[in-house]
Structures are given as structure tokens and as C-alpha cells.
Amino acid sequence: MAQILDGKVVAAALTEQLKNDVQKLKDRGVFPCLAIVRVGERGDDLAYERGATKRAAAAGLEVKQFALPAEASQDELLAVIAKINADASIHGCLIFMPLPKQIDEAAVRAALAPEKDVDGITAASQAGVYSDKSVGFPPCTPSACMEIIKHYQIELKGANAVVFGRSLVVGRPLAMMLLGQHATVTICHTKTRDAAAVARGADVLLAAVGHAGAVGETFVTPDQVLIDVGINVNAEGKLCGDVAPEAAQKARAYTPVPGGVGSVTTTVLAKHVIEAARRTLD
Amino acid sequence: MAQILDGKVVAAALTEQLKNDVQKLKDRGVFPCLAIVRVGERGDDLAYERGATKRAAAAGLEVKQFALPAEASQDELLAVIAKINADASIHGCLIFMPLPKQIDEAAVRAALAPEKDVDGITAASQAGVYSDKSVGFPPCTPSACMEIIKHYQIELKGANAVVFGRSLVVGRPLAMMLLGQHATVTICHTKTRDAAAVARGADVLLAAVGHAGAVGETFVTPDQVLIDVGINVNAEGKLCGDVAPEAAQKARAYTPVPGGVGSVTTTVLAKHVIEAARRTLD
The missing domain is CATH 3.40.50.10860 (Leucine Dehydrogenase, chain A, domain 1)
Known part of the structure; x- marks a missing residue:
């Protein structure tokens, strides 16, 4: 039975920590x-x-x-x-x-x-995330992925992380942040040859493709952790991620949609604001 | 017998093209x-x-x-x-x-x-290469790698490109430029587990590690193209790259050191200046 990486649990734990940080600033x-x-x-x-x-x-x-x-x-x-x-x-x-x-x-x-760009929309923030410097902020969605990974103590150092998607909002910053944690990072996209084979080489598979079922059962191994960034509407009109349900069940652990990455982004936004406030004291 | 990807040939061909571009600007x-x-x-x-x-x-x-x-x-x-x-x-x-x-x-x-940053040292250039926009320029060394790949018509679309090294001067910009050409890109570094196995999955292997023999024979398959960015001095006091000589011979094609990537960088610098001049007309 695959473990659920619960975004609400991560958000709640992070909020407790942020309350302390805010108090210290106040x-x-x-x-x-x-x-x-x-x-x-x-x-x-x-x-x-x-x-x-x-x-x-x-x-x-x-x-x-x-x-x-x-x-x-x-x-x-x-x-x-x-x-x-x-x-x-x-x-x-x-x-x-x-x-x-x-x-x-x-x-x-x-x-x-x-310095106020807490959702990573400026060129300065882009250069910051690319060069692994504390200038501006990465967008909140990839930061939310990293918070989930951190909360559940998923080892990244030396791990093979495979990112599906190369957008500036998710794929690219996520790749840079995973690299910053010493993962070996592979970036895949629509032109990738045999995506399923590349995916199976991952210890951590992060999907930011944007269509339901993009990550099928053949992509997944029982040792994998799946981080699903997709927010799609399936044929039944229900919210779902990029990972097919049977693929998620096959993995070691996965983030559900809804209730996964999306449940952490607003808390990450608060975290970025607190860090921006803290930097004014530097 | 492995093909030599000759930097001097690339530089000469590129110089001919640049002379035309300069004439048009003049x-x-x-x-x-x-x-x-x-x-x-x-x-x-x-x-x-x-x-x-x-x-x-x-x-x-x-x-x-x-x-x-x-x-x-x-x-x-x-x-x-x-x-x-x-x-x-x-x-x-x-x-x-x-x-x-x-x-x-x-x-x-x-x-x-x-706009005058033709060797990619500013944050604006970093954001440009990261976001695949024509703002500033990438550093000349990764641009030189891309020129060699282009000159010898090495297919990148859908190819597995593996970059060893994650520096801001070579590894990171190279990864972004390969991604821009639709390669599936893997970034490796000192923390990578079983680097040889990751390397063997590459169609194009790009080494920017900085020590002689870092890419050994077990890293290479006969179908691979090797781009060697390393400039090191070996035990005999001779200039050499990151790729061991026996590894280079095993590949389909490789850039020699000296006479490979390093022979193209100054021509790329001229190319960037010409492009910077051209942009003033936009």
C-alpha cells in the first residue's frame, strides 16, 4: 500500500514553524x-x-x-x-x-x-534560483514540492530525481532546487524518447506535465516517490493530477490531487513573505 | 575509429559566417x-x-x-x-x-x-539563459559546445544529453541550452551515485568536471558523442581534458583537448559581440 504524502499535514506543520518565525520578527x-x-x-x-x-x-x-x-x-x-x-x-x-x-x-x-518577489516572477528571482543564491524567491509551487520532500525526509543527496516538464513556473526551478539538494537531476518533456524508461530510473519522480494520466503504470517502480504537480479535470469532471491512480498505488509514496502539492503552496507563500521580512534585517 | 570533432574546423567555418554578418552590419x-x-x-x-x-x-x-x-x-x-x-x-x-x-x-x-555582457557574467544573462530568452548571453564555453554540436549536425532533439558538472560557467548554462534544443537533460556531479551507469545512458556526454580521466572507459559506449570541456594538466605535464584517452577512442566521436571546445570559445565571443551589435538595431 503506497504511503500518502499529505499536503495538509505538511502545511499544518509548516504553519506552526512559521508562527514562531513571525513571533521572533514581531x-x-x-x-x-x-x-x-x-x-x-x-x-x-x-x-x-x-x-x-x-x-x-x-x-x-x-x-x-x-x-x-x-x-x-x-x-x-x-x-x-x-x-x-x-x-x-x-x-x-x-x-x-x-x-x-x-x-x-x-x-x-x-x-x-x-526583494518583494515572493512568487518568483522577476528576472532577478530567476537568476537567483538558477544560480542557487538567496536573491528573490522561486515560484511557490516548486517550493511546495521541496517542502513536502523535506517534511517526509525523502533523501535527495545522490538520488535520481526525474522532472517531467520544463516550464519556468515549475519544471526548471524544481530542477535547480533538486540540484541544490545534490540530487542527480533529469529534465524530461514532450520530446523525450521513451519517457517511461527514463521515469523508471527515478528514485523521486516529479510530474508537472498538465494532463491527466500522463504518468502511467509503466513509469513507476515500487521504490519510487511520486510528487504530482498536475491539476487537471478528468473525464468524470473530477480534479486529478498527472499521475494515473493505478500508477500512484504502485509507488512507495505519492502526493494526492487534491490534497498534495496544491495544499502547500499558500503556506509556502507565507514562508517566502516571512523570509523577505527577515532579509530586511540583514 | 572514433571521429574527431575538430574545434579549429568549427572555428574556421564559424569565422567565415561571422565575416558575412559583420559586413551586413557595416x-x-x-x-x-x-x-x-x-x-x-x-x-x-x-x-x-x-x-x-x-x-x-x-x-x-x-x-x-x-x-x-x-x-x-x-x-x-x-x-x-x-x-x-x-x-x-x-x-x-x-x-x-x-x-x-x-x-x-x-x-x-x-x-x-x-546588453554588453557577451560572456554571461550578469544576473540578467543568467536569467536569460535559464528562461531561454535573448537577454544577455550565455558564457562562451557552453556556447562553444553548442557550436560544435551544431557544426557536426549532432541530433539533440529527443537525445539523452548527460552533463557532468553543475557550475554557473559551464554545467548549468549547458544544461539549459541543451534543453532549449529539446534534449532530455541529466545533470550529474560529485554526489551522483554510479556516475558511469548514468553516463552510459547518454547519446551525448558533456564533461565539465575539471580533472584528468574523470570520464573513464566504463562511462562510454560506442554510439556516444563526447564533448570534453575539461582543461587539465596530466601527470606528464601535458594539457588534457576530463575524458581518458582510451574512453575517447571507444566513442563514436569526441572533441580533443587541446583542439576541441577551447578552440571555439574566442570565435563564439566574436559571435556574441556581433549579435549584441545586431540587437542595437532592433
Whole structure:
């Protein structure tokens, strides 16, 4: 019977730790604060905002919401970001993407102060995760994968980690973070020849493909740990990951969807804000 | 008998192509120019400078030398860089590293204008190579590997590429560039378990380890292409790569040391300068 790597358990344990970290900062006069910038009222964004706000409050953070109408101009959004950059009481900033068509996303990414970039959208954060330096932050999703691995004490040093997906939001930063923990890292994608064979060589298999059942039973061995980043809707209309159910059962351990990686991302966001606040004391 | 992937042949062919590119730019009134900044008189730097200057001239580039004494202060060096940044007639800038102890290398990296960073030392270039965007440039050595692969038409799409080494100067940028060409990329290092077995799974094996004989005969299969980035001195005092001679002979093809990757880097530097000059027209 495969072990379930429970995201809710990881989030709860991490929240306890963060509460301590926040208290220590408050004792030094620093009150960690997250700004959330949303343009429009997309259901996904609103749901994530509720989750992030709840998590942030649980850890003792303050949250400031900046909601702009869907038809907001680029200049209006840039003005909000400039205000956040200049506000020393705000330590981290989450901007929901994608942005409406009238707004140039690249300009928005370039506008945010790297030290407040708690979801890894700036070039400075990208260079930071690539070069393994504490500049900016990686995106929250790959950080959430690493938190699960850490919580369940899954050994990475010398392990073969295989990442499916090469996006800037998950695959690439995940590969860099696994490398930072001394795993031997393989990055696979749609052009990979015999993906199942490559996957079977993994001690830890991380799937960020984006379609249901992409990781089938032939990909998995009984010694493997599966980290499933996919969030898909299956034929029955239910939420599911990239890993097929029979594949998950075959492994040593796996993260369920829902209740796995996705349950940790908002807590990681809070963690990044606290770290951003702590860095202001350096 | 293994095929030799001859760096001098690649450099000569690339130089012919660059001469055309330079002529096209000159026809449009742009005269590509490289600045070389050297602090002190290290033998390695002087040798590279001579090579780079010769190559640049062969491609039709102008070169401006900025030589500072070994005891130059950080402010003196930063003043030279500021001058280069401000000079529209200079398109690319090579700064020899490592710098003397009295100079903060991070400050120097941060000072160079990313658009003139033809050897990939700035955070902007790092983010560019990581995100596969045309911002700055990768370091010349991994670019030289890619030129050899391209010249000899070694198929990367869907191929298994294994990179030994995870440095910011070679391993990491090489992994990203191979990924950009749709290879399945594995990054190995000192903590890799059974490196020989991982290596044998490669169609293209790229060694940037930094010690002679690191890639032994058991790493290699007869179908493999070996790209050897190492420049070491062996027990007999001779220049050699990371790949043991008997391992190279076992492969389908290999880059010799000397005469392989190292023979292409200065030509790649010229290529980057020309591309930097071309971008000023965008």
C-alpha cells in the first residue's frame, strides 16, 4: 500500500514553524506583510486569494489586498506596484497572472522590486534560483514540492530525481532546487524518447506535465516517490493530477490531487513573505 | 575509429559566417566592437586576450583594450566599466575573472550593462539563459559546445544529453541550452551515485568536471558523442581534458583537448559581440 504524502499535514506543520518565525520578527519590530494584487475577478484568483489570506493569517501575517477592475490600464497597475515597492511595511507581493490583454506582463514583472518577489516572477528571482543564491524567491509551487520532500525526509543527496516538464513556473526551478539538494537531476518533456524508461530510473519522480494520466503504470517502480504537480479535470469532471491512480498505488509514496502539492503552496507563500521580512534585517 | 570533432574546423567555418554578418552590419553603419578589460598581467588572461583579439580581427571586429594594473582599485575598474557602458560604439565587453582580491567581483558583475555582457557574467544573462530568452548571453564555453554540436549536425532533439558538472560557467548554462534544443537533460556531479551507469545512458556526454580521466572507459559506449570541456594538466605535464584517452577512442566521436571546445570559445565571443551589435538595431 503506497504511503500518502499529505499536503495538509505538511502545511499544518509548516504553519506552526512559521508562527514562531513571525513571533521572533514581531519581537524585533518587524510585522511581515503580504500584498496581493488582483486585476479582475477570475474565480481561480479569488479562490487562491481566500486560501492565501487564510494561511497568511494563520501564520500571523498581515495581508493587504489591491483589487483593480478587469479593465484597469497598465499604468494603473504599475502605479499600484510602485506604491507597494515604496512601502517599507509590505515585504512580499503576489500578482495574479495571467493579466488581462491590455497589460504587458513583461513590464509588470520588470516593475516589481526583486526583494518583494515572493512568487518568483522577476528576472532577478530567476537568476537567483538558477544560480542557487538567496536573491528573490522561486515560484511557490516548486517550493511546495521541496517542502513536502523535506517534511517526509525523502533523501535527495545522490538520488535520481526525474522532472517531467520544463516550464519556468515549475519544471526548471524544481530542477535547480533538486540540484541544490545534490540530487542527480533529469529534465524530461514532450520530446523525450521513451519517457517511461527514463521515469523508471527515478528514485523521486516529479510530474508537472498538465494532463491527466500522463504518468502511467509503466513509469513507476515500487521504490519510487511520486510528487504530482498536475491539476487537471478528468473525464468524470473530477480534479486529478498527472499521475494515473493505478500508477500512484504502485509507488512507495505519492502526493494526492487534491490534497498534495496544491495544499502547500499558500503556506509556502507565507514562508517566502516571512523570509523577505527577515532579509530586511540583514 | 572514433571521429574527431575538430574545434579549429568549427572555428574556421564559424569565422567565415561571422565575416558575412559583420559586413551586413557595416553596410548598415554598425561597426561591431569588443572591449576587453584586464586587471593585472596573468599569463592565462594575456594568452586568451591575444587569441580573442586575433579571432575578432579575423571576423572583422574592432577590439578596444582596457588594461589596469594588478593593484587597481574597485572604483577605478567600475569607472572603466561605466565608460564602456556609456560608449555606444562598444557592443560587447569581456572582463577577465577572477579579479584581484581588493575588488568585489559581485559589484563588477552588477555594474556591466546586460546588453554588453557577451560572456554571461550578469544576473540578467543568467536569467536569460535559464528562461531561454535573448537577454544577455550565455558564457562562451557552453556556447562553444553548442557550436560544435551544431557544426557536426549532432541530433539533440529527443537525445539523452548527460552533463557532468553543475557550475554557473559551464554545467548549468549547458544544461539549459541543451534543453532549449529539446534534449532530455541529466545533470550529474560529485554526489551522483554510479556516475558511469548514468553516463552510459547518454547519446551525448558533456564533461565539465575539471580533472584528468574523470570520464573513464566504463562511462562510454560506442554510439556516444563526447564533448570534453575539461582543461587539465596530466601527470606528464601535458594539457588534457576530463575524458581518458582510451574512453575517447571507444566513442563514436569526441572533441580533443587541446583542439576541441577551447578552440571555439574566442570565435563564439566574436559571435556574441556581433549579435549584441545586431540587437542595437532592433
